[in-house]
Amino acid sequence: ETGVTQSPTHLIKTRGQQVTLRCSSQSGHNTVSWYQQALGQGPQFIFQYYREEENGRGNFPPRFSGLQFPNYSSELNVNALELDDSALYLCASSTREAGGPQTQYFGPGTRLLVL
Amino acid sequence: GNSVTQMEGPVTLSEEAFLTINCTYTATGYPSLFWYVQYPGEGLQLLLKATKADDKGSNKGFEATYRKETTSFHLEKGSVQVSDSAVYFCALTKGGGGFKTIFGAGTRLFVKA
Numbered sequence: 001e002t003g004v005t006q007s008p009t010h011l012i013k014t015r016g017q018q019v020t021l022r023c024s025s026q027s028g029h030n031t032v033s034w035y036q037q038a039l040g041q042g043p044q045f046i047f048q049y050y051r052e053e054e055n056g057r058g059n060f061p062p063r064f065s066g067l068q069f070p071n072y073s074s075e076l077n078v079n080a081l082e083l084d085d086s087a088l089y090l091c092a093s094s095t096r097e098a099g100g101p102q103t104q105y106f107g108p109g110t111r112l113l114v115l
Numbered sequence: 116g117n118s119v120t121q122m123e124g125p126v127t128l129s130e131e132a133f134l135t136i137n138c139t140y141t142a143t144g145y146p147s148l149f150w151y152v153q154y155p156g157e158g159l160q161l162l163l164k165a166t167k168a169d170d171k172g173s174n175k176g177f178e179a180t181y182r183k184e185t186t187s188f189h190l191e192k193g194s195v196q197v198s199d200s201a202v203y204f205c206a207l208t209k210g211g212g213g214f215k216t217i218f219g220a221g222t223r224l225f226v227k228a
Contacts, residue, residue, distance in 0.1 A: 035218075042204055058215065090158060107158050
C-alpha cells in the first residue's frame with residue numbers, strides 16, 4: 001500500500017505567478033484535503049474534495065482552487081501569488097467512515113516560496 | 116466557531132521525564148479529537164485519536180483522554196525519549212460542510228539525553 005505523495009517537494013515562484021501542486025492519495029481513499037502551514041504555525045484547512053466535488057472550504061480566497069480526478073488524485077492551484085502564500089502545503093487523504101470523522105493520512109508536503 | 120488551544124512551547128525535558136502537553140478545544144456538539152506529530156522535515160503523522168467523551172487514545176506510550184466536561188485532550192507520556200523530539204499538534208474534526216480538521220498552533224518538544 002503506497003502512502004500519500006506530493007509533488008514537487010520545493011518550489012520558488014514570484015509574486016503574481018500561478019502555481020499547481022499535486023497530490024496522489026493513498027490507495028483506497030476517496031477524499032482529499034489540502035492545508036496551508038505557515039512557518040511555526042498549525043495547518044490551516046483550505047478545502048476538501050470527495051468524489052471529485054468540493055466538500056467544504058476554509059477561509060481562503062477564490063484564487064485558491066482545486067480539482068480531484070477520477071483516480072482520486074488532486075491538484076491545488078493558486079493564482080496571483082502573494083508573498084504571504086509562502087508556506088508548506090499539505091495534502092491529506094482519507095476515506096469516509098460511516099457516521100464518523102475521517103482519519104487523515106498526510107503527505108510530506110510541498111514547500112512554496114514566493115519572492 | 117471551533118478552535119483548538121494548546122500550550123506554547125518549546126518544552127524541554129530530560130530523557131525519561133514525564134510529559135504533559137495541554138490541549139483545550141471549543142466546539143459545538145461532539146467533535147473527534149486527535150494528536151498529530153511532525154518530525155523535522157516530515158509531514159504530519161497521526162499519533163492517537165478519540166471519537167467520543169471519556170475515550171482514551173493511546174500509541175507508542177502516549178495517551179490522551181477526551182474530557183467533555185473540561186473540553187480538554189491533554190497528551191501525556193510517562194517517560195520520554197530523545198526520539199520523541201518533534202512538534203505535536205492537537206486537532207479536532209467536526210462534520211458539516213465536509214469533515215474540516217482544525218489544528219492548534221503546535222508545541223515543540225526537545226528531549227535531552
